Amino acid sequence: MARMPAVRKRDHRSDAELIEACNSGDAKDATTAFGELYRRHKDFVVRVAYRSSDDHQIALDALQETFTWLLKQFPPPGAGITLTAKLTSYLYPIARNSALTLLRKKQRFTAGSDVDPDSLPSQEPQASDDIDSLLAVLPAERRELVLLRFVEGMSMNEIGDVLGIPVGTVKSRLHLAIQQLRNSPRTKTFFDL
Amino acid sequence: MNSEYDDKLPQELIDKLVDENRSVRFITAKVDREIESLAEAHFAERKAARTRARPAWIAVAASVLVAVFIVQTQQRGVDSDALRLEDLDGSGRVDIVDVLALARQNPNAQQTDIDALASALVALSPKGDAS
Numbered sequence: 001m002a003r004m005p006a007v008r009k010r011d012h013r014s015d016a017e018l019i020e021a022c023n024s025g026d027a028k029d030a031t032t033a034f035g036e037l038y039r040r041h042k043d044f045v046v047r048v049a050y051r052s053s054d055d056h057q058i059a060l061d062a063l064q065e066t067f068t069w070l071l072k073q074f075p076p077p078g079a080g081i082t083l084t085a086k087l088t089s090y091l092y093p094i095a096r097n098s099a100l101t102l103l104r105k106k107q108r109f110t111a112g113s114d115v116d117p118d119s120l121p122s123q124e125p126q127a128s129d130d131i132d133s134l135l136a137v138l139p140a141e142r143r144e145l146v147l148l149r150f151v152e153g154m155s156m157n158e159i160g161d162v163l164g165i166p167v168g169t170v171k172s173r174l175h176l177a178i179q180q181l182r183n184s185p186r187t188k189t190f191f192d193l
Numbered sequence: 194m195n196s197e198y199d200d201k202l203p204q205e206l207i208d209k210l211v212d213e214n215r216s217v218r219f220i221t222a223k224v225d226r227e228i229e230s231l232a233e234a235h236f237a238e239r240k241a242a243r244t245r246a247r248p249a250w251i252a253v254a255a256s257v258l259v260a261v262f263i264v265q266t267q268q269r270g271v272d273s274d275a276l277r278l279e280d281l282d283g284s285g286r287v288d289i290v291d292v293l294a295l296a297r298q299n300p301n302a303q304q305t306d307i308d309a310l311a312s313a314l315v316a317l318s319p320k321g322d323a324s
Contacts, residue, residue, distance in 0.1 A: 022236075030236040035229055042225075047214055056219050063220065067228050071235050134206070150207045151214045171200065178199045181206075190206040 011036040015087045023080035030074065037087065038067055044088055044152060045095045051144065052099035058106065062098035069094050085161050088154070092162035137184040142177035149174060 013021070013036070021033035042063060049062035070091070073081050081090075135143045148154045148162070156174075160167045181187040280287050281294040 027236040027239050030239065031229075031232050034232040034236070038225075038228055038232070042220055046220055060220065060224055063224065064228060068231060071232055074235070076239055134209070146202070147210065147214070150202050151210050171198075175199050178202060181202070182199070187206065190203040 015040070016083050019081050019083055019087070022074045024075075034071065034074075037070070041087060041091055042067075045091055047152075048092055048095040049099035051147065052096045053103045055099075055103065055106070058099055058102045061102055062095055065098040065102075066091055066095045069098075086158055088152070089158055089161040093164075134187050135181075137180055137186060138177055142173055142180070145170065145173055146177050146181075 011018070011032075013033070015037065018033040018037050022030045022037070025033060045066050046059050046063045049066070050056070050059040053059060053062070072078050083090075135146060138146065145159060145163070148159050149156075154162070156167050156170045160170045163170070182191045279291065279295075281291045281298070284290065
Protein backbone atom coordinates (compact mmCIF):
# COMPACT_ATOMS: atom_id res chain seq x y z
CA MET A 1 0.00 0.00 0.00
CA ALA A 2 1.38 3.37 -0.94
CA ARG A 3 2.15 5.64 1.94
CA MET A 4 0.10 8.77 2.14
CA PRO A 5 2.26 11.86 1.92
CA ALA A 6 2.64 13.65 5.20
CA VAL A 7 -0.02 16.29 5.55
CA ARG A 8 1.43 19.63 6.48
CA LYS A 9 -0.24 20.95 9.56
CA ARG A 10 -1.81 24.26 8.66
CA ASP A 11 -0.15 27.22 10.30
CA HIS A 12 -2.80 29.68 11.42
CA ARG A 13 -0.41 32.40 12.49
CA SER A 14 -0.74 35.75 10.82
CA ASP A 15 2.01 37.08 8.58
CA ALA A 16 2.99 39.45 11.37
CA GLU A 17 3.35 36.57 13.83
CA LEU A 18 5.39 34.58 11.33
CA ILE A 19 7.62 37.56 10.73
CA GLU A 20 8.15 37.91 14.47
CA ALA A 21 9.12 34.24 14.70
CA CYS A 22 11.65 34.81 11.93
CA ASN A 23 12.95 37.87 13.74
CA SER A 24 13.51 36.31 17.13
CA GLY A 25 12.47 32.68 17.28
CA ASP A 26 14.88 29.81 17.68
CA ALA A 27 16.33 28.23 14.56
CA LYS A 28 13.61 25.62 14.21
CA ASP A 29 10.67 27.96 14.71
CA ALA A 30 12.16 30.60 12.45
CA THR A 31 12.72 28.05 9.68
CA THR A 32 9.16 26.77 10.00
CA ALA A 33 7.74 30.28 10.02
CA PHE A 34 9.73 31.29 6.96
CA GLY A 35 8.59 28.17 5.18
CA GLU A 36 4.99 29.14 5.83
CA LEU A 37 5.58 32.67 4.51
CA TYR A 38 7.12 31.17 1.40
CA ARG A 39 4.21 28.78 0.91
CA ARG A 40 1.66 31.59 1.26
CA HIS A 41 3.28 34.09 -1.04
CA LYS A 42 5.31 32.18 -3.61
CA ASP A 43 2.49 32.12 -6.17
CA PHE A 44 1.97 35.86 -5.86
CA VAL A 45 5.68 36.51 -6.32
CA VAL A 46 6.01 34.25 -9.34
CA ARG A 47 2.93 35.79 -10.97
CA VAL A 48 4.36 39.29 -10.54
CA ALA A 49 7.73 38.15 -11.87
CA TYR A 50 6.16 36.35 -14.83
CA ARG A 51 4.00 39.34 -15.76
CA SER A 52 7.14 41.47 -15.67
CA SER A 53 9.18 39.16 -17.86
CA ASP A 54 6.95 36.69 -19.71
CA ASP A 55 9.72 34.17 -19.06
CA HIS A 56 9.32 31.10 -16.85
CA GLN A 57 12.98 30.77 -15.92
CA ILE A 58 13.33 34.45 -15.14
CA ALA A 59 10.22 34.24 -12.98
CA LEU A 60 11.70 31.32 -11.02
CA ASP A 61 15.04 33.10 -10.62
CA ALA A 62 13.22 36.22 -9.44
CA LEU A 63 11.25 34.06 -7.00
CA GLN A 64 14.50 32.82 -5.48
CA GLU A 65 16.01 36.32 -5.43
CA THR A 66 12.91 37.70 -3.72
CA PHE A 67 12.85 35.16 -0.93
CA THR A 68 16.62 35.33 -0.55
CA TRP A 69 16.19 39.06 -0.03
CA LEU A 70 13.49 38.41 2.55
CA LEU A 71 15.67 35.87 4.35
CA LYS A 72 18.55 38.32 4.62
CA GLN A 73 16.35 40.79 6.50
CA PHE A 74 16.29 38.42 9.47
CA PRO A 75 19.16 38.06 11.93
CA PRO A 76 21.83 37.16 11.57
CA PRO A 77 22.89 39.50 10.20
CA GLY A 78 19.69 41.33 9.26
CA ALA A 79 18.00 43.65 11.71
CA GLY A 80 14.58 42.02 11.35
CA ILE A 81 11.35 43.35 9.89
CA THR A 82 8.50 45.26 11.45
CA LEU A 83 5.49 44.95 9.18
CA THR A 84 3.87 48.32 8.61
CA ALA A 85 1.95 47.11 5.56
CA LYS A 86 1.00 43.79 4.04
CA LEU A 87 3.94 41.55 3.25
CA THR A 88 2.94 41.59 -0.42
CA SER A 89 3.70 45.31 -0.44
CA TYR A 90 7.30 44.44 0.43
CA LEU A 91 7.54 41.51 -1.95
CA TYR A 92 5.99 43.13 -5.02
CA PRO A 93 8.73 45.65 -5.86
CA ILE A 94 11.46 43.13 -5.14
CA ALA A 95 9.86 40.54 -7.41
CA ARG A 96 9.16 43.00 -10.19
CA ASN A 97 12.57 44.65 -10.11
CA SER A 98 14.35 41.30 -9.93
CA ALA A 99 12.45 40.07 -12.96
CA LEU A 100 13.06 43.25 -14.93
CA THR A 101 16.78 43.21 -14.12
CA LEU A 102 17.09 39.59 -15.14
CA LEU A 103 15.15 40.31 -18.32
CA ARG A 104 17.47 43.17 -19.21
CA LYS A 105 20.50 40.97 -18.57
CA LYS A 106 19.05 38.34 -20.84
CA GLN A 107 18.29 40.90 -23.52
CA ARG A 108 21.80 42.24 -23.21
CA PHE A 109 23.19 38.74 -23.60
CA THR A 110 21.06 38.25 -26.66
CA ALA A 111 22.01 41.62 -28.15
CA GLY A 112 25.71 41.30 -27.47
CA SER A 113 27.88 42.17 -24.50
CA ASP A 114 28.94 45.51 -25.91
CA VAL A 115 25.41 46.81 -25.98
CA ASP A 116 24.47 49.20 -23.22
CA PRO A 117 21.37 47.67 -21.67
CA ASP A 118 20.05 51.16 -20.92
CA SER A 119 19.91 51.81 -24.64
CA LEU A 120 17.67 48.84 -25.28
CA PRO A 121 14.02 49.71 -25.72
CA SER A 122 11.86 48.63 -22.87
CA GLN A 123 10.39 45.32 -23.92
CA GLU A 124 7.29 44.79 -21.92
CA PRO A 125 6.00 41.27 -22.28
CA GLN A 126 3.43 41.05 -25.02
CA ALA A 127 0.02 39.69 -24.22
CA SER A 128 -0.49 36.25 -25.62
CA ASP A 129 -3.46 35.15 -27.58
CA ASP A 130 -5.14 33.63 -24.58
CA ILE A 131 -7.31 35.30 -22.00
CA ASP A 132 -4.67 37.93 -21.29
CA SER A 133 -5.41 39.31 -24.71
CA LEU A 134 -8.64 40.57 -23.21
CA LEU A 135 -6.48 43.03 -21.33
CA ALA A 136 -4.25 43.71 -24.32
CA VAL A 137 -6.27 46.84 -25.09
CA LEU A 138 -4.86 48.32 -21.89
CA PRO A 139 -1.40 49.84 -21.60
CA ALA A 140 0.90 47.80 -19.41
CA GLU A 141 0.54 50.10 -16.41
CA ARG A 142 -3.25 49.84 -16.34
CA ARG A 143 -3.16 46.13 -17.12
CA GLU A 144 -1.02 45.56 -14.03
CA LEU A 145 -3.33 47.70 -11.95
CA VAL A 146 -6.39 45.68 -13.02
CA LEU A 147 -4.60 42.42 -12.21
CA LEU A 148 -3.48 43.66 -8.80
CA ARG A 149 -7.01 44.74 -7.98
CA PHE A 150 -9.06 41.87 -9.31
CA VAL A 151 -6.70 38.88 -9.44
CA GLU A 152 -4.43 39.60 -6.48
CA GLY A 153 -7.30 41.11 -4.49
CA MET A 154 -5.37 44.13 -3.32
CA SER A 155 -7.06 47.20 -1.91
CA MET A 156 -6.59 50.64 -3.44
CA ASN A 157 -4.26 51.59 -0.62
CA GLU A 158 -2.17 48.46 -1.07
CA ILE A 159 -1.92 49.06 -4.81
CA GLY A 160 -0.82 52.61 -4.11
CA ASP A 161 1.86 51.25 -1.75
CA VAL A 162 3.33 48.73 -4.17
CA LEU A 163 3.19 51.00 -7.20
CA GLY A 164 4.35 54.04 -5.27
CA ILE A 165 1.48 56.24 -6.40
CA PRO A 166 -1.25 58.09 -4.50
CA VAL A 167 -4.53 56.33 -3.87
CA GLY A 168 -6.33 58.98 -5.90
CA THR A 169 -4.17 58.13 -8.89
CA VAL A 170 -4.93 54.42 -8.41
CA LYS A 171 -8.63 55.14 -8.44
CA SER A 172 -8.54 57.34 -11.51
CA ARG A 173 -6.37 54.92 -13.49
CA LEU A 174 -8.59 52.01 -12.51
CA HIS A 175 -11.63 53.93 -13.61
CA LEU A 176 -10.04 54.69 -16.98
CA ALA A 177 -8.98 51.05 -17.38
CA ILE A 178 -12.48 49.77 -16.76
CA GLN A 179 -13.92 52.36 -19.13
CA GLN A 180 -11.55 51.08 -21.81
CA LEU A 181 -12.58 47.49 -21.20
CA ARG A 182 -16.24 48.47 -21.25
CA ASN A 183 -15.77 50.03 -24.67
CA SER A 184 -13.40 47.48 -26.18
CA PRO A 185 -14.99 45.10 -28.73
CA ARG A 186 -13.17 42.23 -27.04
CA THR A 187 -14.54 42.82 -23.58
CA LYS A 188 -17.72 44.85 -23.89
CA THR A 189 -19.86 41.71 -24.04
CA PHE A 190 -18.92 40.91 -20.45
CA PHE A 191 -20.43 44.21 -19.35
CA ASP A 192 -23.61 43.56 -21.28
CA LEU A 193 -24.36 40.32 -19.43
CA MET B 194 -18.74 56.93 -22.03
CA ASN B 195 -19.96 56.29 -18.52
CA SER B 196 -19.08 59.39 -16.53
CA GLU B 197 -19.84 57.89 -13.15
CA TYR B 198 -16.94 56.48 -11.19
CA ASP B 199 -16.45 52.91 -12.38
CA ASP B 200 -14.39 50.49 -10.32
CA LYS B 201 -16.17 47.18 -10.84
CA LEU B 202 -15.51 44.44 -13.31
CA PRO B 203 -18.11 41.86 -14.27
CA GLN B 204 -17.65 38.74 -12.18
CA GLU B 205 -17.33 36.49 -15.23
CA LEU B 206 -14.42 38.54 -16.51
CA ILE B 207 -12.79 38.45 -13.07
CA ASP B 208 -13.24 34.67 -12.92
CA LYS B 209 -11.58 34.24 -16.30
CA LEU B 210 -8.66 36.44 -15.27
CA VAL B 211 -8.23 34.57 -11.97
CA ASP B 212 -8.32 31.18 -13.72
CA GLU B 213 -5.74 32.29 -16.23
CA ASN B 214 -3.40 33.52 -13.54
CA ARG B 215 -3.92 30.40 -11.47
CA SER B 216 -2.51 28.45 -14.38
CA VAL B 217 0.76 30.28 -13.89
CA ARG B 218 2.02 27.49 -11.68
CA PHE B 219 5.41 26.28 -12.67
CA ILE B 220 7.14 26.33 -9.32
CA THR B 221 8.63 22.88 -8.99
CA ALA B 222 9.26 20.92 -5.81
CA LYS B 223 12.98 21.32 -6.53
CA VAL B 224 12.65 25.10 -6.35
CA ASP B 225 10.68 24.78 -3.11
CA ARG B 226 13.40 22.59 -1.58
CA GLU B 227 16.16 24.98 -2.63
CA ILE B 228 14.52 27.91 -0.91
CA GLU B 229 13.67 25.88 2.18
CA SER B 230 17.32 24.76 2.34
CA LEU B 231 18.46 28.37 2.15
CA ALA B 232 16.20 29.18 5.09
CA GLU B 233 17.50 26.26 7.14
CA ALA B 234 21.09 27.29 6.52
CA HIS B 235 20.36 30.92 7.36
CA PHE B 236 18.64 30.23 10.67
CA ALA B 237 21.14 27.50 11.59
CA GLU B 238 23.70 30.30 11.61
CA ARG B 239 21.54 31.99 14.23
CA LYS B 240 21.75 28.89 16.39
CA ALA B 241 25.54 28.73 15.93
CA ALA B 242 25.90 32.42 16.76
CA ARG B 243 23.93 31.94 19.96
CA THR B 244 26.10 28.93 20.87
CA ARG B 245 29.23 31.00 20.27
CA ALA B 246 27.79 33.78 22.40
CA ARG B 247 27.30 31.47 25.38
CA PRO B 248 31.02 30.96 26.17
CA ALA B 249 31.48 34.71 25.76
CA TRP B 250 28.91 35.28 28.49
CA ILE B 251 30.62 32.77 30.67
CA ALA B 252 33.95 34.39 29.91
CA VAL B 253 32.56 37.74 31.03
CA ALA B 254 31.33 36.21 34.26
CA ALA B 255 34.66 34.51 34.80
CA SER B 256 36.47 37.77 34.13
CA VAL B 257 34.40 39.48 36.77
CA LEU B 258 35.28 36.76 39.27
CA VAL B 259 38.94 36.95 38.35
CA ALA B 260 38.83 40.73 38.68
CA VAL B 261 37.32 40.42 42.15
CA PHE B 262 39.97 37.86 43.07
CA ILE B 263 42.73 40.12 41.74
CA VAL B 264 41.38 43.13 43.61
CA GLN B 265 41.20 41.14 46.80
CA THR B 266 44.66 39.73 46.22
CA GLN B 267 46.00 43.19 45.51
CA GLN B 268 44.37 44.44 48.64
CA ARG B 269 46.10 41.68 50.48
CA GLY B 270 49.17 42.53 48.50
CA VAL B 271 49.00 46.08 49.76
CA ASP B 272 48.88 44.71 53.22
CA SER B 273 51.71 42.35 52.40
CA ASP B 274 53.73 45.23 51.02
CA ALA B 275 53.36 46.86 54.43
CA LEU B 276 54.94 43.76 55.89
CA ARG B 277 58.39 45.04 55.18
CA LEU B 278 60.87 42.89 56.92
CA GLU B 279 63.26 44.99 58.93
CA ASP B 280 65.45 44.70 61.94
CA LEU B 281 62.62 45.47 64.28
CA ASP B 282 64.27 44.29 67.50
CA GLY B 283 67.52 46.17 66.84
CA SER B 284 69.57 43.02 66.94
CA GLY B 285 71.66 44.04 64.00
CA ARG B 286 70.19 41.48 61.74
CA VAL B 287 66.85 40.62 60.19
CA ASP B 288 65.80 37.25 61.47
CA ILE B 289 62.82 35.16 62.41
CA VAL B 290 62.37 37.20 65.56
CA ASP B 291 61.73 40.20 63.39
CA VAL B 292 59.14 38.22 61.43
CA LEU B 293 57.33 37.41 64.64
CA ALA B 294 57.52 41.04 65.69
CA LEU B 295 56.16 42.10 62.36
CA ALA B 296 53.27 39.72 62.81
CA ARG B 297 52.49 41.17 66.21
CA GLN B 298 52.59 44.71 64.79
CA ASN B 299 50.19 43.72 61.96
CA PRO B 300 47.45 41.65 63.56
CA ASN B 301 45.40 41.80 60.38
CA ALA B 302 48.17 40.41 58.23
CA GLN B 303 47.42 37.13 56.47
CA GLN B 304 49.10 34.17 58.04
CA THR B 305 50.12 32.96 54.64
CA ASP B 306 52.03 36.19 54.08
CA ILE B 307 53.82 35.85 57.40
CA ASP B 308 54.65 32.28 56.54
CA ALA B 309 55.94 33.40 53.15
CA LEU B 310 58.26 35.94 54.75
CA ALA B 311 59.50 33.34 57.19
CA SER B 312 60.08 30.83 54.43
CA ALA B 313 61.95 33.38 52.39
CA LEU B 314 64.09 34.26 55.35
CA VAL B 315 64.94 30.62 55.98
CA ALA B 316 65.72 30.14 52.33
CA LEU B 317 68.15 33.02 52.45
CA SER B 318 69.95 31.56 55.40
CA PRO B 319 69.49 28.21 57.02
CA LYS B 320 70.05 29.99 60.34
CA GLY B 321 66.91 32.05 59.78
CA ASP B 322 68.51 35.38 59.39
CA ALA B 323 69.21 37.68 56.53
CA SER B 324 72.81 38.09 57.18
